[in-house]
Amino acid sequence: LRPLCATCDKVNCDYKVRKIPVEPFAFSEQAKDRPTEFELFFRTKKAEYRYILHVKEEVVIYESLDRVKMDTGRRSALFRRNSETTELKGVFGKFKISEELSTTLPLLSYLGITYKKNEIVNDVLDWFEDSVDFLNYGDPYQELRTAITKSKEIKSLVLNIIKEMDL
Known part of the structure; x- marks a missing residue:
């Protein structure tokens, strides 16, 4: 729910949805294998x-x-x-x-x-x-729907995470 809220207008978002705590997912070396x-x-x-x-x-x-x-x-x-x-x-x-x-x-x-x-x-x-809404990263129009930072380091990190998760 949190990512959905981040993409909408904050004024229209339900207060409870905006208050969901964000807990980042940590990749362990064991999970990676x-x-x-x-x-x-x-x-x-x-x-x-x-x-x-x-x-x-x-x-x-x-x-x-x-x-x-x-x-x-x-x-x-x-x-x-x-x-x-x-x-x-x-x-x-x-x-x-x-x-x-x-x-x-x-x-x-x-x-x-x-x-x-x-x-x-x-x-x-x-x-x-x-x-199911599948994303085709080879399609430039669908790629526009995927918001990725302009920072090369963060972009590389996000793309590596997606790759490691086989998505």
Whole structure:
């Protein structure tokens, strides 16, 4: 909430939001050696999903997708991937995946490219496309949305932090 408040007009910001204490995130040497972990819970009209992605130095270490159907409440694992194996489960069990799947490409992205017409894959990807605002640092218009200081030292520090977090 604090970063959102910093971008708005202070007069219009709620007093409580402006009073949230800012606690800087400290990177430890141990945390630097561990993967960056993302866990998303989201709901569409058809199902609730849990997507987990662990990335280290742009390599996918672990990834999984689980689903709970809204109409039946039935839970099912759709896939699990780690550095050694990839398991497609349930309705994804009939899918074929390349033996040479890139270690830097999330399986969800691969399924989106290969099986975009599948109802479940389409449901998940539609949620990502509609609900997550991805920044493409190669796009000059989107780059303008990222406010970075003119100081070369601070800019370098911020960009290194983003890189170390695999963002």
